[in-house]
Amino acid sequence: MRKLLLFALLLAVTGLWADGVQPDGSGAEDDPYQVATLDNLLWVSTNDSSWTSHFVQTADIDATDTQNWNDGEGFSPIGIEMATFTGAYNGQMHVIDDLYINRPSTYYQAFLGNTAGAIIENLGITNVDVTGYYCTGGLIGASENSIISNCYSTGSMSGNFDTGGLVGLNGDNSTVSNCYSTGSVNGEYDVGGLVGWNSESYVNNCYSTGSVNGVETVGGLVAWNDDSYVSNCYCTGSVNGVEDVGGLVGFTSTSVNNCFWDTETSGQSSSADGTGKTTAEMQDVATYTSLATPGLDSPWDFIGNPFDDIGNEDYWDIDGTTNSGYPFLTDVPVGIDDDGAVPEPISAITLHPAFPNPFNPTTTIKFSVAKRQSATLKIFNLRGQLVKSYPAFAGGNHEVVWDGADNSGRGVASGVYLYRLQSDSAQQVRKMALLK
Numbered sequence: 001m002r003k004l005l006l007f008a009l010l011l012a013v014t015g016l017w018a019d020g021v022q023p024d025g026s027g028a029e030d031d032p033y034q035v036a037t038l039d040n041l042l043w044v045s046t047n048d049s050s051w052t053s054h055f056v057q058t059a060d061i062d063a064t065d066t067q068n069w070n071d072g073e074g075f076s077p078i079g080i081e082m083a084t085f086t087g088a089y090n091g092q093m094h095v096i097d098d099l100y101i102n103r104p105s106t107y108y109q110a111f112l113g114n115t116a117g118a119i120i121e122n123l124g125i126t127n128v129d130v131t132g133y134y135c136t137g138g139l140i141g142a143s144e145n146s147i148i149s150n151c152y153s154t155g156s157m158s159g160n161f162d163t164g165g166l167v168g169l170n171g172d173n174s175t176v177s178n179c180y181s182t183g184s185v186n187g188e189y190d191v192g193g194l195v196g197w198n199s200e201s202y203v204n205n206c207y208s209t210g211s212v213n214g215v216e217t218v219g220g221l222v223a224w225n226d227d228s229y230v231s232n233c234y235c236t237g238s239v240n241g242v243e244d245v246g247g248l249v250g251f252t253s254t255s256v257n258n259c260f261w262d263t264e265t266s267g268q269s270s271s272a273d274g275t276g277k278t279t280a281e282m283q284d285v286a287t288y289t290s291l292a293t294p295g296l297d298s299p300w301d302f303i304g305n306p307f308d309d310i311g312n313e314d315y316w317d318i319d320g321t322t323n324s325g326y327p328f329l330t331d332v333p334v335g336i337d338d339d340g341a342v343p344e345p346i347s348a349i350t351l352h353p354a355f356p357n358p359f360n361p362t363t364t365i366k367f368s369v370a371k372r373q374s375a376t377l378k379i380f381n382l383r384g385q386l387v388k389s390y391p392a393f394a395g396g397n398h399e400v401v402w403d404g405a406d407n408s409g410r411g412v413a414s415g416v417y418l419y420r421l422q423s424d425s426a427q428q429v430r431k432m433a434l435l436k
Contacts, residue, residue, distance in 0.1 A: 019046045027053030029088075030356065034058050038065060041096070045076045048083045056355065057091045057123065067100040067129075074100040077113025077141060084116040084144070090355060091123025091151070093333065093366065101130045108132070108141035109159070110168065118146040122352065124333065128155035128183065135161070135168040137196070138183055142169040148176045150331050154210075155183045163187035164196035164223075165208055171199040176206060178315060178329055183210045184237075190214075192223035192250070193235050199226045205300075205315050205329065208235045216243045217250040220261050220268070225252035230273075232300050232315075236262040236282065236326060246271035258296055260287065283325040285318050303330060303426055314428060330428075349375050351421040351428040354402075358433035365432075366399040367421050375423040382416055404434050 020042030023033040032054035035041060038061055044050055066075040079085030089112070101109050108114040109132025111125050120140065128138045135141040138153030142162075153166045162168045165181030181194050190196045191214030194206055208221050217223045218241030221233055235248055244250045247261035247268035256273035263269055263276040270276070275295025281287050288300040290307040301311030302318065318327045328334045330350055350368040357363060369375045373395050379388040379402065387406045402419075404411055414436045420429045 019043065022047075023055070025056075027055070027087075029054050032056045032088075032090075035061075037061065038063055041075075045078050048080075051079060051083060051085045051087055053087045055087065055089045057089070057094045057096075060094045061096045062098065063096050063100070064098040066098075069100075072102060074102050075111070077101065077108060077110055079108065079112050079114040079118075079141075081107055081114060084114045084118075085112050086115070086117050088119040089123065090119075090121050092355065093122050093124070093150075093352060095124035095126045096128075097126045099125060099128045099130070101128075101132065103133070104131050104158075105133050107134045108168075109135070110137040110141040111139055113141045114144075115140055115142070115146045116144040118143070120146065120148045120151060122150045124151070125153045126155065128153060128157070130156070131158045132163075132168075133160050135159075135196075136163045136187070137168040138164075138166055138181060140167045142171065143167055143174040143176075143201075144172040146174045148174070149178050150329075151179045152332055153181045153183050156186075157183055158186045159191075159196075160188045162190045162196040162223075163214075164192045164194055165210055165212075166194050168196045169199065170195045170197070170201045170203065170228075172201065174201040175204070176202070177204045178331060179206045180329065180332065181208045181210060184212075185210060186213045188215045190217045190223040190250075191241070192219045193221050193237050193239075194233075195222045197224045197226065198222045198228040198230065199224075201228045203228070203230045204232055206233045207327070207329075209237050209324075209326070211238045212240070214241045214245075216241065218245045219248060219250035219271070220246070220266050221248050221259070221274075222252075223250045225249050225254065225256065225272070227253055229254065229257075230259055231257040232259070234260045234262075234282065234327070236265045236324075239266045239268050244272070246274075247276055248272075248274035258288075258298060258300065260295065283318070283320070285327075288316070288318075288327060300327075302327075312429075314426075349373070349421050349423050349426055349428055351419070351430055353430060354419065354432040358435045360404075360435050362401050362403045363432055364399055364401050365419055366397070367393075368397045369393055369395045369423065373423050375421050378420050378422070380418045380420065381412075382418070387412055387417065404436075 021039040023040040136159030193208030220235035247266040248271040259274040289309040299309040
């Protein structure tokens, strides 16, 4: 009996004994854990030995029950002060909804509490309710040398130091790109609509629209920008504070490039950097793409290449209605329906990164086509020769699995291939690599 108790204690200490249900997969890069349920998330949360692994989320997850966990403290973040999350998490554009965390005196509170060298992509944290002390965010509490892309958060975040709508502390060469937050953010020091403290890191192609309230160093997008780079971003939420308060940035030690804030909706006429615009100007594509715009050094990459925009990635779009008329990211769903459901992506077409990539023997290509639209998907080699084509797809969300075969069913050689989604009005192209 004593041996059994000692063995149980060893399991608990080493993290080998976890609650919840272990996801399918081994956690390897070519066989990631497949997170599909709240019980799977519970297993990840309580099994720190898995925090070096690869994960993919295969379904939307309702996390409402987390408000009943841990005597009211809610979900235990993945990654803590002494055991960071160093793996990769690909949400595959799924969401985790109604996640609840309530630890007002504890560091690193978010879905992912503390990350180092991690990759987080294609994930929505919606209707989140997070309360922490230091490094609090909707998605990540503290990020070190990590990559965050195509992610978003909605809900409410509250903390004391370094509180952000998406990331509390973005540090040590971390990158946040193609992300947004619409959540309300409340704190004391270093409170930002998207990022609280941006330290020696990067924020690019992002926006925030939620209200931001703090005391010292408060910014609509970033509170404290320390030896870091912020470019092609905007914010619109109301901003309130006492000292070092800015419509876009509260304090910065380096320049902020091609960034704007709404002087009317924010209630702030000044910022440590960035350019203030009226609501009408913020909803005009020329503000972001015409070099005649004061504060714009190089055009943002919008669908349709308006004015001086010569980019081909089509990160941004604007249609006068979606996202309250402000620009939105083409690869990330916008807003939450009244019933809490995430709507389909709103650009005419949205082509997501293939996964896995590189791949062998198959990869999955996910894409969306707007209502009353149709689009074709074709795969080409680098010489521009057609390799594989699919019948036209109607409006909705779709996915295809390519097995590396051409239209005749013959396997193609290893190499880089282009896959193109095209409608009558737009097209998007991405790359993938087949390794045999």
